[in-house]
Amino acid sequence: MNIGLLExxxxxxxxxxxxxxxxIIGAGVIYLRNEGEEKYKKGxxxxxxxxxxxxxxxxxxxxxxxxxxxxxxTEALKNxxxxxxxxxxxxxxxxxxxxxxxxxxxxxxxxxx
Amino acid sequence: xxxxxSRIVRTMTNIIxxxxxxxxxxxxxxxxxxxxxxxxxxAIVASAFALLLVTYxxxxxxQYIAKDLLSVIESTGLILFGSFGFLGISATYFxxxxxxxxxxxxxPTVIGVNPGDLNTSGTIALMNIAVGxxxxxxxxxxxxxxxxxxEIIQNKEKS
Amino acid sequence: xxxNFPFVAxxxxxxxxxYSLMFKKNLIKIAxxxxxxxxxxxxxxxxxxxxxxxxxxxxxxxxxxxKMVLPTPQALCLTxxxxxxxxxxxxxxxxxILYKQYGTIETDEIRRLRG
Amino acid sequence: MNGILMHAPALVIALPLLAxxxxxxxxxxxxxxxxWFVSAVFGVTLLLTLLMxxxxxxxxxxxxxxGGGEAGLALPSGYTFPIRIIFQIDAMGIFMALITAVISxxxxxxxxxxxxxxxxxxxxxxxxxxxxxxxxxxxxxxxxFNFFVFFEISSISSVALIxxxxxxxxxxxxxxxxYMVISSISALMVLFAIGLxxxxxxxxxxAAIASFxxxxxxDKMALILxxxxxxxxxxxxxxxxxxxDAYSEAPSAITVVLVATSxxxxxxxxxxxxxLYNVTLNTVTVGWILIILGVLSMFIGVxxxxxxxxxxxxxAYHSISQTGYMLLGVGVGLAVLANPAxxxxxxxxxxxxxxxxxxxxxxxxxxxxxxxGALFYRTxxxxxxxxxxxxxxxxxxxxxxxxxxxxxxxxxxxxxFASKLIIxxxxxxxxxxxxxxxxxxxxxxxxxxxxxxxxxxxxxxxEQYKSVQEVPKSMVFAMAVLSIIxxxxxxxxxxxxxxxxxxxxxxxxxxxHYTSTILGGM
Numbered sequence: 001m002n003i004g005l006l007e008x009x010x011x012x013x014x015x016x017x018x019x020x021x022x023x024i025i026g027a028g029v030i031y032l033r034n035e036g037e038e039k040y041k042k043g044x045x046x047x048x049x050x051x052x053x054x055x056x057x058x059x060x061x062x063x064x065x066x067x068x069x070x071x072x073x074t075e076a077l078k079n080x081x082x083x084x085x086x087x088x089x090x091x092x093x094x095x096x097x098x099x100x101x102x103x104x105x106x107x108x109x110x111x112x113x
Numbered sequence: 114x115x116x117x118x119s120r121i122v123r124t125m126t127n128i129i130x131x132x133x134x135x136x137x138x139x140x141x142x143x144x145x146x147x148x149x150x151x152x153x154x155x156a157i158v159a160s161a162f163a164l165l166l167v168t169y170x171x172x173x174x175x176q177y178i179a180k181d182l183l184s185v186i187e188s189t190g191l192i193l194f195g196s197f198g199f200l201g202i203s204a205t206y207f208x209x210x211x212x213x214x215x216x217x218x219x220x221p222t223v224i225g226v227n228p229g230d231l232n233t234s235g236t237i238a239l240m241n242i243a244v245g246x247x248x249x250x251x252x253x254x255x256x257x258x259x260x261x262x263x264e265i266i267q268n269k270e271k272s
Numbered sequence: 273x274x275x276n277f278p279f280v281a282x283x284x285x286x287x288x289x290x291y292s293l294m295f296k297k298n299l300i301k302i303a304x305x306x307x308x309x310x311x312x313x314x315x316x317x318x319x320x321x322x323x324x325x326x327x328x329x330x331x332x333x334x335x336x337x338x339k340m341v342l343p344t345p346q347a348l349c350l351t352x353x354x355x356x357x358x359x360x361x362x363x364x365x366x367x368x369i370l371y372k373q374y375g376t377i378e379t380d381e382i383r384r385l386r387g
Numbered sequence: 388m389n390g391i392l393m394h395a396p397a398l399v400i401a402l403p404l405l406a407x408x409x410x411x412x413x414x415x416x417x418x419x420x421x422x423w424f425v426s427a428v429f430g431v432t433l434l435l436t437l438l439m440x441x442x443x444x445x446x447x448x449x450x451x452x453x454g455g456g457e458a459g460l461a462l463p464s465g466y467t468f469p470i471r472i473i474f475q476i477d478a479m480g481i482f483m484a485l486i487t488a489v490i491s492x493x494x495x496x497x498x499x500x501x502x503x504x505x506x507x508x509x510x511x512x513x514x515x516x517x518x519x520x521x522x523x524x525x526x527x528x529x530x531x532f533n534f535f536v537f538f539e540i541s542s543i544s545s546v547a548l549i550x551x552x553x554x555x556x557x558x559x560x561x562x563x564x565x566y567m568v569i570s571s572i573s574a575l576m577v578l579f580a581i582g583l584x585x586x587x588x589x590x591x592x593x594a595a596i597a598s599f600x601x602x603x604x605x606d607k608m609a610l611i612l613x614x615x616x617x618x619x620x621x622x623x624x625x626x627x628x629x630x631x632d633a634y635s636e637a638p639s640a641i642t643v644v645l646v647a648t649s650x651x652x653x654x655x656x657x658x659x660x661x662x663l664y665n666v667t668l669n670t671v672t673v674g675w676i677l678i679i680l681g682v683l684s685m686f687i688g689v690x691x692x693x694x695x696x697x698x699x700x701x702x703a704y705h706s707i708s709q710t711g712y713m714l715l716g717v718g719v720g721l722a723v724l725a726n727p728a729x730x731x732x733x734x735x736x737x738x739x740x741x742x743x744x745x746x747x748x749x750x751x752x753x754x755x756x757x758x759x760g761a762l763f764y765r766t767x768x769x770x771x772x773x774x775x776x777x778x779x780x781x782x783x784x785x786x787x788x789x790x791x792x793x794x795x796x797x798x799x800x801x802x803x804f805a806s807k808l809i810i811x812x813x814x815x816x817x818x819x820x821x822x823x824x825x826x827x828x829x830x831x832x833x834x835x836x837x838x839x840x841x842x843x844x845x846x847x848x849x850e851q852y853k854s855v856q857e858v859p860k861s862m863v864f865a866m867a868v869l870s871i872i873x874x875x876x877x878x879x880x881x882x883x884x885x886x887x888x889x890x891x892x893x894x895x896x897x898x899x900h901y902t903s904t905i906l907g908g909m
Contacts, residue, residue, distance in 0.1 A: 006805055006881040009736035009813040015800035015878045059847040066696050066771030066842035070834070074694055081694065084687065088628055090386025092302060092379045092568050095628050096293040099572060102626055103615040106676060110611055113672040146332050152354050184411060191408035195401060206397035207454040229332035255361050262368055269372075286579075293572065299564065306571050313575050313582065320586040345585065348532055352578055355539045359571050362543060366550055366564045373557030382561050385632040 117169050126168040133161040141245035145234035151241040155248025162253045171260045180257055183250040190247030197239050211235030278319040285312030299367040299377040303360060310356045314349045321345030393458055395439045396451035396474045399484070399523050402432055407516035414509030422499040425512045429492040429519070436488040440481045444890060448477040448904045450529075461905045468595035469905060475529030475594065477901065478890035482742070483526040483654045485887075486749045489872070490647045491519040493865040494640040497757055500859035501640055501764060511551060511638075517544040518644055525651045529905065531581050532591045534655065538577060541648055542570035542620075549637040549645075562629075562636035569629045573616035580609035593663060594905035597898060602667040610668060613659045614676065620652035623714060624684040627707045631695075634703035635769065639760020642699065643753040646706055650745055653710065657717055657895060665898035666725050674722025681714030682824055689831045697769050698759045698839060702752070705795065705835070708828060709748045715825065716741020716810045719817045724896070733813040735892060740809030742895075743888045747794070747802045747876065754791035754869040758784050761858040761866070762843060771842045778844040780855040785844050787866040792840060794873050796833035802873050805880035 006013045040046060049056055074081055117123060140147075141154030165174050201208025212235030213221045220232045285308050292305030321342035327334065329343040371377050391398070406428040414421050443449055450459050451474040461469045476484070495515065502508050517540060524537030550563035585591060587606070588599045600606065619626035630649075634642045660673065688708030695701035720738030723729035761784045762777065763769055778785040794801035797808075807829060815822035857863070876883055894901070 006809075006884060007736075008809045009733050010816065011812060013805065013808055013880070015805070015880065018799050019878070063775055063846035064841070066774075066838065069838045069841060070693060077690075080690070084691065085387050085694075087625075088387050088691070090383030090628075090632075092299075092382075092565050093294055093297065095565060095569055095626075096290075096572060098628065099569070099615065099619055099626050100290055100294065102619075103576075103611065106615055107608075107611050109676060110607060110669070110672060113669050147330065148328065152350070156357075185415075188408045188411045192405060192412075195405040195408065198397075198401060201454070202394060205452055205455050205458050206394060206401060208456065209454060226331055226334045226336055252357075255365075259361075259365060259368070262365075262372075266368070266372060293568065302568060306568065306575075309572065309575050313579050316579060317582050317585075320582055344591075345582075348578075348581075348585075351532075351536060355536070355543075355574075358543055359539075359567070362546055363564065363567055363571075366546075366553075366560050366567065369550065369553050369560040370557055370564065373553070373560060382557075382564075384558055385561055385565075385636070 117173070118167070122168050126164055130161055130164065133164070134158055137161065137249070138245070141241055142238075143231065144241035144245075145237045146229040146231065151244025152248050154241075155245045155250075156252060158245075158249040159252030159256060163256045166256060166260050171257070171264050175257065175261070178253065178257065180254055183254045183257070187247050187250035187254065190243045190245070190250065193243035194240055194247065197236050197243060200236060207236075209235045209237065211239065212237075275324075278315060278322075282312050282316040282319065285309070285315065297379045299363075299370065299379065299382075302379070303363045303367065306363065307356070307360060310352065310359075314352055314356075317345040317349045317352070391435075392438055392442060394451075395435045395442075396449060396476055396527060397453065399432055399435050399439070399527070400520055402428060402435070403516045403520045403523070407513045407520065410512045410516065411509045418509070421509055421512055422495070422502070425516065426492070426495045426499060428516070429488075429495045432519070432523075433488040433492045436481070436484050439476065440485055443476060443478060443481045444886060448475060448894075448900075450475055450904060462907065468590045469592045470590075472533050473529045473592060473905065474527045475901075475905060476527050477894040477904075478887075479654070479658070479742075479892075479894040480526050482746070482887055482891040483651060484523055486650065486746050487519065487522045487526060487647050490749055490753055491515070491522070491644055493753065493757075493868055494644050497643075497760070497862050497865035498638075498640045499861040501760060501862060502638065505551075507551075511548070514544045514548050514551075515641070515644065518548065518641075518648065522644075522648055522651045526654060529593050530591055531584065531593050531596065534593075535574065535578050535581055538652075538655070539574045541651070542567070542574060545633075545637075545641070545645055545648060546570070548641045549633050551638055551641070552636070559636040562632040566629050566633045570620065573620050576612045576616045580612040583609040583612075592905065593658075594902045597663045597665070598902040598906055600664060600667050602664065606664075607668075610660075610664060610673070614656065614673070617652050617656035617659070618677075618680055618714075621649045621656065622684070622707045622710050623680040624687045624707060624711075627684065627688065630707055631691075631700045631703040634706065634756075635697055635699040639699070639756055639763060642703075642756045642760075646752050646756070647749055649706070649710070650749060653713060653745065660721060661724075661895040662898055662901045665896075670724040671722050674718050674720075674724070677714050677718030677721060678821065681711040681716075681718055682821060683711070684708060684714060685711030685828045686824060689828045689835070693831060693835045693838070695835075696771050698762065698771055698774075698843065699756065699769050701771075701835060701839060702755050702759060705755075705832060706748070706752050708832065709744070709752065709795070711828070712744050712807065712810055712825065713741045713748070715814060715821065716744060719814050719821075720892075720896075723817070729817075730896075733816040735896070736809055737813035737817065738892045738895070739884055739888050740806050740813060742891050743806040743809065743880075743884060746883075746887075747806045747873075750869055750873050750876065751791045751794035751801075751803060754787060754866060754873065755795065757862070757866050757869070758788040758791060761862055764858055764862070765855045766852060771839065774843040774849075775846040775852075776844075776848040777852060777855065779848045780852065781857050783857055783863050784866070787870050788840065788844065790870045790873060792833075792836035794877070796836055797829045798833070800874075800877045802876035802880065805877060805884075809884075 137154045137157035140149035140157060141151055144150030198207045201210040211219050213219060218232055218235050218238045220230055222233045289305045289309030289312060292301055296302060296305060323339050323341050326339045326341035329340040367377055370382060374382055410421055410425060413424060450461050452458060452461055453472045455471050461473055502511055521537040521541035521544065525534055525541065528534050528537065546563045546567045549566060550559045553560040583605045584596050588596055590596060622630040634645060637645060685708050688704050688711060692701050692704035695704060716737045720734045723734040766774060794803040797803045811822045811825055814825065
């Protein structure tokens with residue numbers, strides 16, 4: 001079977017085998033899910049989400065906007081992000097300055113070696 | 114750019130305009146013999162347009178030189194340039210098949226120092242003409258558009 | 273020594289162009305900086321093709337038995353000039369649009385896109 | 388038939404070029420139909436490119452001499468190096484040309500509906516055709532000055548296209564002037580480097596320069612200029628700042644072509660390093676420069692992408708980060724170029740990964756930008772904060788977005804996974820740390836695309852987007868074609884690597900083959 005077998009230098013990868021494996025595992029999962037849970041009863045409090053006793057917020061209000069996604073991530077990396085965002089000044093002079101700076105650096109590196 | 118300039122400038126422009134245009138076309142036509150060629154000649158003709166614009170103001174000139182017409186000339190010049198390349202397609206694209214064939218621009222070229230013959234060089238001369246048309250139209254459009262836009266900005270500042 | 277003067281001029285033109293691109297805040301001055309840069313590069317190409325005592329490489333009415341300078345760099349330079357005209361026209365027209373929309377051509381104030 | 392095949396290299400350039408100038412005249416008679424005309428022209432170009440690809444992959448390099456008495460006659464008798472403009476198309480060149488052909492065809496098809504309501508569409512199509520022509524020129528040419536001319540045409544036409552929407556607000560013009568200044572600097576410095584070559588070797592043909600190459604001090608200087616300027620044009624950090632500006636403000640169909648343009652610059656960088664210099668240069672130093680640029684691009688690109696709020700800006704930062712993968716893969720290949728044992732054991736594989744990633748990136752990045760354009764077409768905004776719940780109305784777009792996002796994040800079985808896996812495994816043998824960074828970047832990529840998915844597609848249906856419909860058919864068609872190619876590449880990556888990517892890599896590495904096709908047997 002050489003169809004789809006990709007040599008990756010130190011190993012192999014075959015998307016078709018992966019695909020078949022996903023199908024088998026998926027079928028297993030669906031089978032287990034259809035078996036069902038014995039204690040589950042429809043229409044009781046079991047089906048409602050539990051938010052530490054607080055009332056559930058409506059779907060419209062609970063949608064997180066794009067600016068708030070990964071808030072913790074950016075907050076934790078504040079020291080990394082602040083200078084990085086400051087670096088992107090948006091001024092044409094800085095854009096050309098960076099090019100000339102990098103050109104000088106590469107000039108030194110290649111010139112020395 | 115607003116309004117016309119003084120009578121002296123207008124009179125001089127009227128006299129000199131024709132000479133500039135003729136010289137521009139001379140440079141285009143002699144591109145394969147002397148310094149110059151399509152681009153330079155076209156730029157000279159376009160500079161005549163710029164002179165008119167400076168002298169008479171944008172509004173007057175726009176009545177005489179239509180931007181649409183210039184755009185069509187520009188595209189035509191470029192299409193001609195591309196199509197002249199196909200003349201030599203029996204050998205390769207851009208092959209100079211007209212040269213030394215005896216027809217228009219087809220006289221055999223003399224090797225070495227010579228006084229120059231306008232009727233030589235084949236496709237090169239044809240392409241010079243095509244490029245000349247394109248450049249005079251394109252630069253004309255640029256000059257016209259920019260002066261019209263400058264006028265809008267100036268009026269905005271005044272108001 | 274004197275033959276190297278054009279190269280010194282090339283370096284100076286390019287350095288001046290780079291300087292105005294990096295430190296001048298006015299878009300028109302940036303356009304001038306680009307033109308300086310282009311002039312420097314074109315001068316470099318032309319200087320490459322020069323041979324001492326050479327004449328223009330045109331056979332029409334050329335004097336007999338005289339060296340000619342290399343025509344190829346001149347053709348390259350001409351192409352580069354044509355492109356330069358297009359570039360300059362484009363930069364200036366966009367600067368005009370920017371002035372219409374932003375009311376300024378200072379690069380410090382033209383930076384709504386950042387971050 | 389035979390004649391068309393023989394002249395295909397010229398026709399690929401000449402057809403879009405002529406069509407570019409026919410379009411404005413045609414637009415006077417039938418304004419509505421020019422979009423179909425342009426798409427047809429791109430379709431024919433795609434067919435020609437495919438024909439050429441078949442020819443090259445079976446019979447080897449094609450040489451086309453412009454204005455010569457015979458198409459394949461590079462050296463007329465009595466000449467030691469060629470003087471005419473020559474197109475020299477090897478496996479690497481046709482690989483890039485295929486990308487250009489597919490992407491520009493789909494961009495034109497997408498534009499049929501996308502640009503319908505704009506005025507001045509004839510000029511838009513003229514510029515699009517010119518941009519495609521210039522990209523073909525950059526990829527097929529064997530003449531270095533010719534490359535410069537096409538390079539400049541590409542920057543001028545793309546600048547005009549970026550500023551196309553500047554009648555509404557100033558931002559497109561701002562992005563355009565930044566890109567113009569930057570690309571003028573790069574083009575002029577490239578011209579300076581070409582002057583350095585011409586001054587030393589007296590020729591402009593790339594194969595001839597390669598055979599004369601001594602790696603003197605001036606060659607070193609030319610290398611530095613080429614390296615910096617072309618890396619900048621392909622968007623390597625820290626010279627990447629123009630990328631998010633230009634990509635986000637251009638019309639979406641153009642952004643897709645701009646991605647292909649920056650990859651054409653990347654191709655030129657590889658071509659100059661491998662075919663012109665090859666082992667004469669200090670491969671370890673230059674290889675490490677490429678690797679460091681690549682790692683910086685990957686990491687800074689992706690971390691900046693995570694915090695963006697503009698959908699197209701976010702994707703633009705990702706294209707910087709994906710460029711990093713290509714630089715990393717090819718940089719590793721370059722670093723071990725002088726070491727045949729290492730080159731055979733993982734260098735070639737790393738380069739295969741990098742080159743394979745170019746086509747993959749063009750496909751899924753194209754698809755993602757097209758979906759972003761579809762969202763903009765229906766909602767009129769690019770701000771992620773203002774979007775939400777669009778999956779209710781735009782089911783096809785959602786599906787295509789999922790495919791594109793999964794592919795860029797490297798989720799099997801899509802194509803991004805295949806090329807990233809090759810890069811990870813081969814780079815791991817070179818330096819494990821680099822492979823770990825590459826994997827980390829892949830995770831962050833997934834995170835930021837989940838962000839778009841959550842804020843634009845998921846959530847309850849918003850009031851203002853109740854009446855939003857699926858995008859028109861031509862846009863769906865363009866996205867569907869890209870998705871199908873992505874899935875095919877993901878399921879059968881070995882075919883692509885074996886028949887397209889591997890010959891391209893060998894064409895890059897094998898410098899003597901490149902020179903001998905022009906200059907005869909060495």
